[in-house]
Structure formats: C-alpha cells, structure tokens
Amino acid sequence: MSHPDLPMTVPTTPITTHALPEAVTIYEVGPRDGLQNEKAVVPVEVKAEMVTRLLDAGLPIIEATSFVHPKWVPQLADAAELMGLLIDRIGDAARRMPVLVPNEKGLDRALDLGLEHIAVFGSATETFATKNLNRSYDEQFAMFEPTFARAKAAGMTVRGYLSMCFGDPWEGGVEIDAVVRAGVRLLDLGADELSLGDTIGVATAGHVQAMVAAFADAGVGPERLAMHFHDTYGQALANTLAAMQVGITTFDASAGGLGGCPYAKSATGNLATEDLLWMLKGLGVGTGVDLDKVVETSVFMADALGKTPASAVARALAGQ
Amino acid sequence: MSHPDLPMTVPTTPITTHALPEAVTIYEVGPRDGLQNEKAVVPVEVKAEMVTRLLDAGLPIIEATSFVHPKWVPQLADAAELMGLLIDRIGDAARRMPVLVPNEKGLDRALDLGLEHIAVFGSATETFATKNLNRSYDEQFAMFEPTFARAKAAGMTVRGYLSMCFGDPWEGGVEIDAVVRAGVRLLDLGADELSLGDTIGVATAGHVQAMVAAFADAGVGPERLAMHFHDTYGQALANTLAAMQVGITTFDASAGGLGGCPYAKSATGNLATEDLLWMLKGLGVGTGVDLDKVVETSVFMADALGKTPASAVARALAGQ
Numbered sequence: 001m002s003h004p005d006l007p008m009t010v011p012t013t014p015i016t017t018h019a020l021p022e023a024v025t026i027y028e029v030g031p032r033d034g035l036q037n038e039k040a041v042v043p044v045e046v047k048a049e050m051v052t053r054l055l056d057a058g059l060p061i062i063e064a065t066s067f068v069h070p071k072w073v074p075q076l077a078d079a080a081e082l083m084g085l086l087i088d089r090i091g092d093a094a095r096r097m098p099v100l101v102p103n104e105k106g107l108d109r110a111l112d113l114g115l116e117h118i119a120v121f122g123s124a125t126e127t128f129a130t131k132n133l134n135r136s137y138d139e140q141f142a143m144f145e146p147t148f149a150r151a152k153a154a155g156m157t158v159r160g161y162l163s164m165c166f167g168d169p170w171e172g173g174v175e176i177d178a179v180v181r182a183g184v185r186l187l188d189l190g191a192d193e194l195s196l197g198d199t200i201g202v203a204t205a206g207h208v209q210a211m212v213a214a215f216a217d218a219g220v221g222p223e224r225l226a227m228h229f230h231d232t233y234g235q236a237l238a239n240t241l242a243a244m245q246v247g248i249t250t251f252d253a254s255a256g257g258l259g260g261c262p263y264a265k266s267a268t269g270n271l272a273t274e275d276l277l278w279m280l281k282g283l284g285v286g287t288g289v290d291l292d293k294v295v296e297t298s299v300f301m302a303d304a305l306g307k308t309p310a311s312a313v314a315r316a317l318a319g320q
Numbered sequence: 321m322s323h324p325d326l327p328m329t330v331p332t333t334p335i336t337t338h339a340l341p342e343a344v345t346i347y348e349v350g351p352r353d354g355l356q357n358e359k360a361v362v363p364v365e366v367k368a369e370m371v372t373r374l375l376d377a378g379l380p381i382i383e384a385t386s387f388v389h390p391k392w393v394p395q396l397a398d399a400a401e402l403m404g405l406l407i408d409r410i411g412d413a414a415r416r417m418p419v420l421v422p423n424e425k426g427l428d429r430a431l432d433l434g435l436e437h438i439a440v441f442g443s444a445t446e447t448f449a450t451k452n453l454n455r456s457y458d459e460q461f462a463m464f465e466p467t468f469a470r471a472k473a474a475g476m477t478v479r480g481y482l483s484m485c486f487g488d489p490w491e492g493g494v495e496i497d498a499v500v501r502a503g504v505r506l507l508d509l510g511a512d513e514l515s516l517g518d519t520i521g522v523a524t525a526g527h528v529q530a531m532v533a534a535f536a537d538a539g540v541g542p543e544r545l546a547m548h549f550h551d552t553y554g555q556a557l558a559n560t561l562a563a564m565q566v567g568i569t570t571f572d573a574s575a576g577g578l579g580g581c582p583y584a585k586s587a588t589g590n591l592a593t594e595d596l597l598w599m600l601k602g603l604g605v606g607t608g609v610d611l612d613k614v615v616e617t618s619v620f621m622a623d624a625l626g627k628t629p630a631s632a633v634a635r636a637l638a639g640q
C-alpha cells in the first residue's frame with residue numbers, strides 16, 4: 001500500500017449542528033498555565049517569541065505570565081522581565097494581556113507596568129485552598145478582597161479562576177452547589193468572568209452541563225463563565241462540546257497542550273488549542289485563529305522544551 | 321505543596337443528560353485493528369492472554385483477529401493458531417468472537433473453526449478500495465457478494481466495515497451521500513451491522529451527526545450503525561458524544577488506544593476503550609465493562625509492545 005504525502009490536508013466543509021454558538025473566544029493559557037507546569041525552565045526570549053507568535057496566530061486573549069513568588073513557581077520567575085520585553089516590542093497589545101496575580105503584591109507589579117487585565121486564582125475546595133494558597137477556604141476570599149477592590153478602582157478587569165470544580169485529588173468528589181457558592185463569592189467581589197477549572201481532568205460531559213445549569217439557577221448565565229479543561233483523562237474536548245451545547249462561549253486552552261498535570265503521572269495537560277481549533281473548524285464555529293500558526297508555535301515550543309507536543313493535532317500535522 | 325497518593329480515586333456520581341442511551345455496546349477491536357497497526361509482532365500466547373483478559377473485563381464483543389493473508393498483515397499471521405488456542409481454552413465464547421475475513425478464503429477458515437460472526441472490510445472511496453483491496457470501488461462489492469451469501473447461508477452474522485467515511489488521505493473530503501450509497505450496498509448484500517470508520521481521525525461532531533441523519537433519510541436507522549473512531553486529531557470522544565446524542569449505541573474501541581495511525585506520523589490510534597469507559601461512567605451510560613480490568617490489560621499489552629499506552633485514562637490511572 002502506498003502512502004499519501006504528509007501532512008495530508010483533508011478539506012472539510014464546516015458542518016454546524018443546531019444550538020451551537022456562531023463563534024467562541026479561545027483564552028490562551030499556554031504561556032502561563034502551560035509553562036508553569038512544565039519541568040523545564042524556558043528562557044525569557046523564547047517565552048516572548050511564543051507569546052508574539054500566538055498573537056500573530058490571531059488568539060484574542062493570551063494570559064502571558066504570573067506574578068507569583070518565584071519560590072512557588074520558578075518557571076515564571078522572569079514574569080516582570082517578560083512583560084517588559086513584550087511591552088517594548090508590541091506595546092499596548094502586551095498591556096492588554098492578562099496576567100495572574102495571587103495577591104496585592106502581584107497587583108502592584110501589574111499596576112506599575114500599566115497592565116489592563118488580571119486574573120486571580122481561587123479554590124472551590126478547602127483542602128486545595130490550604131495547600132495551594134496557604135489559606136482556609138474562607139480566608140482566600142478575605143485575601144482576594146483588597147486585590148479585587150484596588151484592581152477594579154484602577155479600571156482593570158478581573159478574571160476569577162476557580163480550581164478543582166469537578167473533583168479534588170484529596171477530597172474526591174466536589175458538590176456542584178459548593179462550586180456555585182464559591183463562584184458567586186468571586187463574582188460578588190467583582191470578577192468580570194469566572195473560569196471553572198477541571199484541574200485534574202476528571203469531569204465528564206453531563207457533569208459540565210449540570211454545572212452550567214446550576215450556575216444559571218443561581219443567576220449566573222453562561223456568558224459570565226469560561227471553561228478550563230485539562231485532558232488528563234481524555235475528556236476535555238467532549239466536555240467542550242457539551243459546554244457549547246449549553247451556551248458557554250469562552251474556553252481556556254494551551255498551545256500544544258503544554259502543561260502536564262501536577263496531580264497525576266500523566267503526559268497530558270490543558271486542552272490543546274489545536275485540538276479545540278480542529279473541532280471548532282469542523283463545526284463551523286468561528287475563532288479568528290490560524291490553526292497552522294498555532295501548530296508551528298507548538299512545534300517551536302516543543303523543541304525548546306525537548307519533548308513532543310501533547311496535542312494530537314500538532315503531532316498529526318507536524319509529523320511528531 | 322504536598323501531593324495525594326496516586327492513582328487518585330475521585331468518586332463521581334453519574335450525571336446523565338437527556339437524549340442519551342441508557343446503555344451502549346462497546347465492540348472491542350484492540351486484538352485485531354489495534355495489533356495489526358502496531359510495528360511490533362506479539363507472540364500468540366500474549367494475544368490469547370489479551371483476549372481472555374478483555375473477556376473477563378466484561379467486553380461483550382471482541383474482534384479477535386483477521387484471516388487476511390500474512391503478506392499484507394504479518395502482525396496477524398497467527399490468526400488460525402490464535403483462534404485454535406482460544407477455542408481450546410474458552411470454547412464457545414471464542415467461537416462467538418467476530419473475526420475479519422477479506423474474502424471467501426478467509427470465510428472458509430472461519431467456517432472450518434465453527435465461528436459464528438465475521439466482519440468484512442469495504443471502502444467508501446475509490447482510491448482506498450484500489451490501494452487496500454486491490455479492487456475498484458464497484459469490484460469490491462462483487463468480491464464481497466459470495467462471502468456474504470455463503471456466510472449468511474451458514475447462519476453467521478456479518479458486520480460490514482466501511483472505511484474512510486469522513487475523509488480520505490488521497491481524495492480529501494468524502495461526500496456523505498457517497499458513504500450512504502456504499503453503506504446501503506453492504507446492507508443490501510446482507511450486512512447485519514455497518515461500522516462507519518473515520519480511518520484517519522479527521523471527523524468532527526457535526527459531521528458525525530449529519531452522517532447519521534443521512535443514513536436515517538435513506539432508511540437506515542442508528543440501531544444498524546456502529547461508529548469506529550480514530551483519535552488521530554483528538555476528536556474521537558467528542559464524536560462519540562455527538563453520535564450518542566443522535567441515537568448510536570455501538571462504538572468500536574481499542575484497549576489502551578492500541579493501533580497507531582497508518583496514514584499519519586502520530587502516536588494515537590483507535591479510540592481508547594478506557595477513555596470511552598470514563599466518559600460513559602460519568603454520564604451514567606451502562607456498558608457492563610470493568611474499567612480497572614481494561615486498564616490492567618492495556619498496561620500488560622503496553623509492556624509486551626515496549627511502549628506506554630496511548631489511552632489518557634490508562635496513563636493517568638496506571639501512572640505511565
């Protein structure tokens with residue numbers, strides 16, 4: 001049997017099923033959530049190249065880094081240097097990129113640089129709040145309060161991340177109602193958007209739809225929610241489809257599927273941007289993102305990290 | 321940050337969304353479609369162990385091997401020996417396992433062993449018929465005719481596989497109507513079930529639903545169809561969810577995601593049985609299959625093949 005040239009190109013006509021959005025927003029987390037969970041530390045120049053390539057690929061939102069203490073995340077110790085580099089090169093486009101800030105100290109750094117968007121990281125469970133934030137579940141909200149207040153007063157938008165929404169490695173199952181309560185508290189503090197994280201990748205499609213319904217019952221519509229899926233158990237894309245079917249239009253993804261999983265010995269990390277793009281392209285759901293450029297960026301980063309991309313699409317198209 | 325013991329167990333309460341079936345049938349293709357696409361050749365004893373382990377895990381249908389000429393598929397050159405071993409050990413349970421037969425010669429071997437179910441492999445496209453079957457598109461049906469007729473006369477059931485239903489590496493896109501025409505020809509020959517193969521893994525969810533609708537328009541309901549997804553582009557599980565939503569209840573899967581893709585330099589093969597089971601368990605869709613036993617079998621086979629499982633669930637649960 002002879003083989004076709006690779007990579008093959010199969011022209012697919014987009015086929016939309018009813019009840020799907022016309023377009024969705026991909027919130028790219030590779031430079032932050034991806035790189036912070038990779039073992040290798042990447043030079044700041046490579047990170048700047050990654051971010052500008054992703055911008056050139058058309059990704060509308062790119063979370064560039066995190067102003068967390070280097071003791072906790074040494075991979076992102078160069079956060080201020082990276083933002084300085086990006087601002088030098090692309091100016092306001094860099095200032096529009098959200099950065100994660102854990103507390104007021106991080107906020108001060110973001111304000112100093114004139115950044116417009118921050119993200120704050122909370123936990124839906126007591127145990128993860130204790131282990132990741134060194135605060136009790138209730139104390140985390142007290143810690144967030146001045147950060148939110150000052151950021152909002154400065155005209156910033158604030159994204160609230162909520163982790164362990166679909167399962168917690170220490171506590172096991174997490175009640176949907178508890179997630180809604182935690183989410184509402186972040187929104188009440190002033191969060192403009194809530195990103196619900198399946199940090200350990202255990203969620204399945206019905207769970208996702210039930211979560212969205214429970215938020216709607218609490219007065220929080222799908223337009224205020226983003227979904228942040230990890231592919232640890234291979235469920236991320238099926239969960240994305242299920243979420244789109246109930247009105248979610250913002251999805252976090254990581255170019256190349258960078259990130260790994262800090263809570264399982266598994267190669268798979270965040271939902272890969274390419275795998276998401278492949279599905280959306282096939283469904284005729286608009287993104288404004290150039291798939292080939294994302295794949296090129298993922299291959300560039302895989303080379304920098306000395307590994308093959310976790311993204312199925314990147315591997316298939318780039319022959320890796 | 322301390323880490324929980326691995327593998328973690330997150331107790332998930334099944335959450336069913338409406339319009340999903342109460343139960344589905346997993347048609348296990350690992351020993352045939354999986355192993356025939358692996359580079360390494362596995363000893364017949366290991367294959368027999370794989371098949372009996374999968375049977376013990378509760379898989380209701382296991383396609384055990386293929387009576388194709390060893391020149392084309394050296395990995396399955398021991399097909400008759402394997403079936404003999406299995407019949408010695410588990411008797412009628414082995415005779416109930418379907419085997420692939422390419423033509424009347426293969427059928428003769430299946431009849432000699434007293435097997436009850438065969439599968440026949442056709443192509444939805446002209447090019448793949450030429451390259452894989454050495455027949456034109458029309459000639460393939462002429463070749464199948466006596467095989468179907470004699471098998472049905474002997475009281476066998478016949479599954480018809482149709483490959484390249486969602487894209488062809490040489491021809492590119494494949495018209496849905498052309499797939500329906502080919503499928504109807506196999507059904508007219510006497511096929512009891514039609515397995516629609518996304519051989520190169522390019523399909524997306526809307527395409528799958530449109531295919532099922534087109535078959536229904538032609539008088540072929542979803543109860544006569546099975547879906548055979550490959551995960552080359554990471555789409556297999558999202559496509560499965562979409563197919564279930566339109567009434568499909570039989571899904572082909574391969575333990576550990578064995579199989580690779582013969583038409584892309586990619587590590588991912590058939591939809592992994594474990595990844596499918598994880599989703600179905602979460603959705604409360606019954607299968608009768610023991611996930612842990614499938615994972616154990618996948619790890620056993622990965623060791624035999626000298627690789628890590630392609631299944632995300634197997635990697636996460638087995639720490640590989």
